[in-house]
Amino acid sequence: MTDAVSASSSQLQQQPPSLTATPQPNADQQPQPDTVLSSPSTPTAKPPNNQSLRFISIISRHDKPLYIQSFNSLPNSSPKDEEENNNNFLKYNFLSHMALDIFSSPSSLNLREQQYYTYQRHVHSASASGSNSASSNTSTTAASTSDLGVILLFIQDGIEVYGYETNNGLKLIIGLSNNSSSNTPPPHKVNYQDIKSLFQSVYKCYIRLICNPFNYSLATSSSSSADSDQTIDNVTFDNNIAKIVKSWI
Amino acid sequence: MSKSSKYNGDDIWKNNVEKINSELFTLTYGSVVAQLCRDFNNNYHEVNNQLDKMGYNIGLRLIEEFLAKTGVRRCQTFRETSEIISKIGFKIFLNIVPTIENWSSDNKTCSLILPEPNPLTEFVELPITTDSKISKELWYSQILCGVLRGALQMVQLDVDVNFVKDVLRGDDRTEIRLKLNKVLKDEIPAGED
Numbered sequence: 001m002t003d004a005v006s007a008s009s010s011q012l013q014q015q016p017p018s019l020t021a022t023p024q025p026n027a028d029q030q031p032q033p034d035t036v037l038s039s040p041s042t043p044t045a046k047p048p049n050n051q052s053l054r055f056i057s058i059i060s061r062h063d064k065p066l067y068i069q070s071f072n073s074l075p076n077s078s079p080k081d082e083e084e085n086n087n088n089f090l091k092y093n094f095l096s097h098m099a100l101d102i103f104s105s106p107s108s109l110n111l112r113e114q115q116y117y118t119y120q121r122h123v124h125s126a127s128a129s130g131s132n133s134a135s136s137n138t139s140t141t142a143a144s145t146s147d148l149g150v151i152l153l154f155i156q157d158g159i160e161v162y163g164y165e166t167n168n169g170l171k172l173i174i175g176l177s178n179n180s181s182s183n184t185p186p187p188h189k190v191n192y193q194d195i196k197s198l199f200q201s202v203y204k205c206y207i208r209l210i211c212n213p214f215n216y217s218l219a220t221s222s223s224s225s226a227d228s229d230q231t232i233d234n235v236t237f238d239n240n241i242a243k244i245v246k247s248w249i
Numbered sequence: 250m251s252k253s254s255k256y257n258g259d260d261i262w263k264n265n266v267e268k269i270n271s272e273l274f275t276l277t278y279g280s281v282v283a284q285l286c287r288d289f290n291n292n293y294h295e296v297n298n299q300l301d302k303m304g305y306n307i308g309l310r311l312i313e314e315f316l317a318k319t320g321v322r323r324c325q326t327f328r329e330t331s332e333i334i335s336k337i338g339f340k341i342f343l344n345i346v347p348t349i350e351n352w353s354s355d356n357k358t359c360s361l362i363l364p365e366p367n368p369l370t371e372f373v374e375l376p377i378t379t380d381s382k383i384s385k386e387l388w389y390s391q392i393l394c395g396v397l398r399g400a401l402q403m404v405q406l407d408v409d410v411n412f413v414k415d416v417l418r419g420d421d422r423t424e425i426r427l428k429l430n431k432v433l434k435d436e437i438p439a440g441e442d
Contacts (some may be wrong), residue, residue, distance in 0.1 A: 211272075211372035213279030213381075214286075236374055 053160055053248050054175040055092035056152050056202060056241060059167025063100055068093060073243045092175060095156060099173045102154065165201040169170040170206070174201055198248055205240045206232075214233065254359040258340035265318050269386075275371045284390060300388075301338035304395020311342070313402040327429045328352070330406065331359050334397070334427075343368055347425075348409050363423040367417065369393070375417050384419065394425060405433040 024146070058067040070089050151164055164172045209232065211216065282300070289295045315321075320335055326329045335347045345368065351360040369390045374385050388394075394410040400409045407430040414420035 094318040208372050210368075211276060211279070212374050213276070214374065214376040234374075235378075 010148060041061045052177055053198075053245050054088075054177050055095070055173075056175075056245070057092070057096040057099070057171075057173040058202075058206060059096065059100060059171040059173065061171075065096060065231070068096055069241065071242075084207055091157065091159075095161055095175055096173050098154065098156070099161055100171070102135070103163060112247075148208075162195055162199075164196075164203075165205060172202055172206075174198065174202070198244070201236065202241065205237060205244065207238070209237045210233055251292060258337040258346070259317055261337065262341050262344060267405050269343075271368050272371070275368055278392070279284050279365075279373060282387075286383075286387070291380060292385070293383060295410055297386075297388050297391045298392035301395040301398070302416070304392035304397075305399040306395075306401025308396040308401075312403045315341070327357055327406075328359075330401075331361070333429060335361060338400075351390070352440070354371070358426065358428040361425040361427055363390075363393075363425065365423075367371055367416070367423060373417060388415060397425075397427065400434070405435065407431050407433055417434070 052072045054072060055068065055070040057069075058066050070085075070092050085159060152160060154161055159175045159177045161173060161175045163174075166172070176195075215234075251260060282296070285296045286293070286297055290300070290438070315338060318341060321333055321337065331349050335349055340346050345364050347361040347363045349359050350362060367390065369392075373389065375387065375389070377384050388411075391412065393413065397410045397438050398408055409426075409428040409430060410428055412424070413426050414424040416421055
């Protein structure tokens, strides 16, 4: 059964970088105490929500995937579960690639701006009625600094895919799926600030990783060549991301 | 110690000291260490020596600035010296205050425990997977030992300074051992009376 899955994976993955990261069941995994991470970089507590985080992807500015990790997969108790986990992992690979198209297509740029500004107006009207003025302050400053912020890219297969592009062209992609059996799950029901802070935490993890002076993957080639991006293969990074995922649930 | 209370490291830090971005400092030091490792082909003993030499040269000059900024008088005992080093010296240059422990019975040796976060080692992780001996041989903050050695030599104290524990290596804390060998006497150059 696993042979069938691996055969299909070799067909489906046309993009050159094939990540060897396997889907990681996070629920039982204890993050090891890492001695370097002493400063509190874990995110603030989130309100409990009925969205479960399915995967996180990090894609470089040259459209090379650096990190794709799935979470909240079913425990591998039966071969059927394992197959479903593998299938899901492939699906997340696909979704990440689809997300890239949306990031780069110019026609979607207008769409994104529209989405962002409707959110702004939504927040402003909420603040006009006297609630949540703090978040509107932050969002207006975000708009003035031309930060595109978190964008809902698309919804596919019950998974909402959110993306965030940093100033450097690095793209963070997170997929959330709705656990509850609500009949209409509109995307803007999810708290925008929560997702934004989730992206910020992931971005901070990434920054900690690349600031490591012994991280040779960035050091060995010129900045403009596409070969300079290597996949992220660092235990501390994995642990930190797992911590973030745990605190999101 | 009543004498050290005359000099308040905090006040000096707040008023008299020019500051730079700590991340710039951390990243610069990180790239220095990484470049040294590459230059010496991962011969970490050599890297330690180089860092120590660099620190020594820095310390020779740093002591002048320290005395100018603080105007600290001559210390009477080595205990006072180490208090001044930790409460004022480290404070005004790195904004950390190491604790002093483990005095030997002759009052000539003590341990400085560097607090976390150490500004030199933010974001740093020794690449144990690619090179296993790095965590046994490299003392990442060795430059601090050189600085202490150089600075104290200019005030006529001959000291041995070395690391015994380092958080980057997996220990529970970062510890420097500071040992006074002797007080140097200025020798009158030959030909003068």
